[in-house]
Amino acid sequence: MTSPLELQGGDEIARTIRRLAHEIVESNGGTDELLLVGLLTRGVPLAKRLAAAIETFEGAVLPVGRLDIGLYRDDLTRREPPPPVRPSDIPSDIDNATVVLVDDVLYTGRSIRAALDAIMDFGRPARVRLAVLVDRGHRELPIRPDFVGRNIPTAPSQAVEVRLAEVDGEDAVYLMEGGERHGQR
Amino acid sequence: MASAEPVAERAEETKASEPETPPPAPAWARKDLVDTDVLSSAEMDLILETAEAMTEVRARPMSRVATLRGTTVVTLFYEQSTRTRASFELAAKALGADVVNIASSSSSVEKGESLIDTVRTLEAIGADLLVLRHPSSGAATLASRHTGASVINAGDGMHAHPTQALLDLYTMRRHLDDLRGAKVVIVGDILHSRVARSNIWALRAAGARVVLCGPATLLPRSFSDALESEPCETSTDLDGAIADADVVMALRIQRERQEQGFLPSLREYVQRYQVTEERLATAQPGVLVMHPGPMNEGIEVAPDVVRGLRSVVEEQVANGVAVRMAILYLLATARPR
Numbered sequence: 262m263t264s265p266l267e268l269q270g271g272d273e274i275a276r277t278i279r280r281l282a283h284e285i286v287e288s289n290g291g292t293d294e295l296l297l298v299g300l301l302t303r304g305v306p307l308a309k310r311l312a313a314a315i316e317t318f319e320g321a322v323l324p325v326g327r328l329d330i331g332l333y334r335d336d337l338t339r340r341e342p343p344p345p346v347r348p349s350d351i352p353s354d355i356d357n358a359t360v361v362l363v364d365d366v367l368y369t370g371r372s373i374r375a376a377l378d379a380i381m382d383f384g385r386p387a388r389v390r391l392a393v394l395v396d397r398g399h400r401e402l403p404i405r406p407d408f409v410g411r412n413i414p415t416a417p418s419q420a421v422e423v424r425l426a427e428v429d430g431e432d433a434v435y436l437m438e439g440g441e442r443h444g445q446r
Numbered sequence: 447m448a449s450a451e452p453v454a455e456r457a458e459e460t461k462a463s464e465p466e467t468p469p470p471a472p473a474w475a476r477k478d479l480v481d482t483d484v485l486s487s488a489e490m491d492l493i494l495e496t497a498e499a500m501t502e503v504r505a506r507p508m509s510r511v512a513t514l515r516g517t518t519v520v521t522l523f524y525e526q527s528t529r530t531r532a533s534f535e536l537a538a539k540a541l542g543a544d545v546v547n548i549a550s551s552s553s554s555v556e557k558g559e560s561l562i563d564t565v566r567t568l569e570a571i572g573a574d575l576l577v578l579r580h581p582s583s584g585a586a587t588l589a590s591r592h593t594g595a596s597v598i599n600a601g602d603g604m605h606a607h608p609t610q611a612l613l614d615l616y617t618m619r620r621h622l623d624d625l626r627g628a629k630v631v632i633v634g635d636i637l638h639s640r641v642a643r644s645n646i647w648a649l650r651a652a653g654a655r656v657v658l659c660g661p662a663t664l665l666p667r668s669f670s671d672a673l674e675s676e677p678c679e680t681s682t683d684l685d686g687a688i689a690d691a692d693v694v695m696a697l698r699i700q701r702e703r704q705e706q707g708f709l710p711s712l713r714e715y716v717q718r719y720q721v722t723e724e725r726l727a728t729a730q731p732g733v734l735v736m737h738p739g740p741m742n743e744g745i746e747v748a749p750d751v752v753r754g755l756r757s758v759v760e761e762q763v764a765n766g767v768a769v770r771m772a773i774l775y776l777l778a779t780a781r782p783r
Binding site for chain 1: 496500506541
């Protein structure tokens with residue numbers, strides 16, 4: 262594996278989050294009934310940053326949830342070891358809410374398929390949107406994002422790794438050669 | 447690309463109040479769960495953390511997932527049971543598994559089929575996980591050696607009852623910040639209790655201080671070779687043992703022990719070993735009172751204590767489903783395909 266190539270640094274990620282926050286509020290026509298739900302692990306700090314950005318320019322404090330998709334994966338019998346399952350936390354009623362799922366990298370779409378199944382077990386949202394920091398292509402399911410930080414064309418042999426300060430101690434997006442670091446993406 | 451400096455600054459600014467990433471958990475690699483004595487504390491932590499997630503699933507509006515769709519769980523019970531069997535069945539169904547329940551009284555066991563043949567037959571018809579309760583110590587180990595199905599010991603003779611111990615541990619962890627150094631008094635028929643045995647291993651791995659209490663006839667002098675170098679504290683005096691206790695766990699007294707000469711009389715047992723409000727006065731203020739069930743009304747624990755604020759007996763039963771979901775999930779996902 263060659264050394265990773267840094268595609269984005271902290272400043273760019275911060276700008277991207279501000280733009281995504283504006284797009285989410287614009288598309289929703291305000292902040293009413295909005296609920297941000299981050300996919301564990303890195304979707305959660307991203308959702309919190311989006312909510313913080315929305316609060317600074319709209320003044321509204323949005324509920325932020327977290328969703329674990331471990332029990333909904335379609336590769337449990339193929340993948341080893343299975344990732345630890347963690348509790349989800351959906352802080353408010355999702356019936357009739359506009360749920361924005363937030364994840365770091367969109368790849369095959371299988372994680373989002375699992376997240377859709379998971380969120381429906383909490384109720385019936387009015388609509389579900391998808392916000393991702395990076396779309397690297399190679400979809401295997403008919404899923405598309407509504408809000409995209411950056412499109413990064415990749416080869417399947419490559420991997421995109423988003424690192425966030427809350428989890429990894431730094432903010433950066435890396436392109437790596439030599440296969441899938443995160444497995445299902 | 448940004449320089450390193452602003453990145454470092456941002457890391458300070460956005461430092462999360464709670465860590466998003468748990469410490470790396472070990473992967474589950476065991477085929478069977480026969481007892482707690484072989485589990486590392488990391489493996490127990492993985493079970494208990496997975497149980498936290500299962501507790502959250504059970505609280506959802508739609509509390510059933512399809513994770514184990516296509517997996518067949520067979521419960522094979524050679525002894526009567528209400529809560530353990532029902533708990534396993536609910537746990538398996540909550541994960542979307544198919545469940546087949548077999549009681550020995552209504553099966554070919556009555557016709558003389560051996561345990562090994564029964565287990566092989568169940569594997570042949572597609573059992574992936576086998577939940578076994580049997581009156582003979584060692585039955586679960588024997589069964590696990592003769593089948594590719596994953597065997598979960600739901601109680602074997604006087605040997606082990608690991609899922610009970612793990613749900614007890616889970617219940618304690620939800621109330622006590624740290625089990626390290628916590629004083630856990632187990633009172634009753636220690637000698638014949640598989641619950642006590644499995645709890646001792648689990649509690650010791652968690653760092654708790656275990657005190658075994660009961661009449662001398664029901665108190666083993668040493669628990670096994672493994673414990674001889676570091677035996678549990680024992681006491682025949684509950685009033686003394688209960689002082690500063692964080693947890694008091696009463697075990698079921700089997701009435702036939704009186705006929706066998708282990709107990710002078712139930713009345714004397716109640717006088718000396720019943721867990722009462724009066725006795726709990728010297729325990730820690732937040733002491734938890736536990737009982738694995740089924741309980742003899744008015745024998746092991748005074749009725750006002752069972753229904754009192756310190757009792758977590760019903761919580762133990764409820765937690766049992768989440769803990770068994772975690773165990774079924776971990777064993778199922780570790781199975782080779």
